[in-house]
Amino acid sequence: MEKYSMVIPKVAGNPTICFRPIRPSDLMILEQLHADVFPIRYESEFFQNVVNAHDIVSWGAVDRSRSDGRSDELIGFVTARIVLAKESEIGDFLSYDSSRSDQTLVYILTLGVVETYRNLGIAASLIGEVIKYASSIQSCLAIYLHVISYNNPAIHLYKKMSFKCVRRLHGFYLINGQHYDSYLFVYYVNGGRSPCSPLELLKVAATYMRSGLRSVAARLRRNEEKMPRWPKCKETRCLITTQSRRNLTTECSECSCV
Structure with missing residues (x-):
């Protein structure tokens, strides 16, 4: 040509x-x-x-x-x-x-x-x-x-x-x-x-974090329900169990337990 x-x-x-x-x-x-x-x-x-x-x-x-x-x-x-x-x-x-x-x-x-x-x-x-x-x-x-x-x-x-x-x-x-x-x-x-744009990755990460936080919060609530109650002493900030409260009253005579 x-x-x-x-x-x-x-x-x-x-x-x-x-x-x-x-x-x-x-x-x-x-x-x-x-x-x-x-x-x-x-x-x-x-x-x-x-x-x-x-x-x-x-x-x-x-x-x-x-x-x-x-x-x-x-x-x-x-x-x-x-x-x-x-x-x-x-x-x-x-x-x-x-x-x-x-x-x-x-x-x-x-x-x-x-x-x-x-x-x-x-x-x-x-x-x-x-x-x-x-x-x-x-x-x-x-x-x-x-x-x-x-x-x-x-x-x-x-x-x-x-x-x-x-x-x-x-x-x-x-x-x-x-x-x-x-x-x-x-x-x-x-x-x-x-399939994995930066925006999608951020959305996935945010969703994962939210679900993770909810899961952690739920576990903490469950554990809190199982744990004994700990009343406070105002001045010394010590923690005492309700069950042993009577026995420890004299030991904590300087504080007012609530």
Whole structure:
């Protein structure tokens, strides 16, 4: 296949960025963008599935203010796939009903922006499109993705957008014969949540403490009922049993027992 000759666009002061689905006419530029952005190579089948929307949803960013006749050319992209929650690798990070076969997740496959258009909020807007899409699917509980451990700008972006880093996967990527770690990020939607969120842990701890205190109080009451009564001596503060009160009256003659 002929390689797409990409012209690096010059960014206007205030570019007019719009978002649209990726189409078959975007095939060559999409392949070139992936080759420029990622250190790993994607198979041609992947790109065919993206542009033809075969089990993959996608959004492309374009700069409508370009004056070089390429105002509909991709300058950013995001691709994603719907997966079943019970078959995903993040099942242990979800509180979901395993008996329901319709509960789903959205997995972000790839995300990238042309270098000259970075730091303009385009990547965040593309992720926003995925969040809106996932939120519109009532059966969807979360969005998740992997990011290579040295991609600090991407990690910062996901954290800023409230994605939660839930796991580090050692040696997840193999690039040019070398293994690299990956971080797994999750963003919950439609009431999806972690099975052990910090709030839930606090609630469980509070409930446990309350029940523990009630149990201790009940035991103390039971023990108190079983114990003999100990009347006080006002001045000496000594304690004497009711049963031996008569015998000890003379020994405690200086105090008034009550």
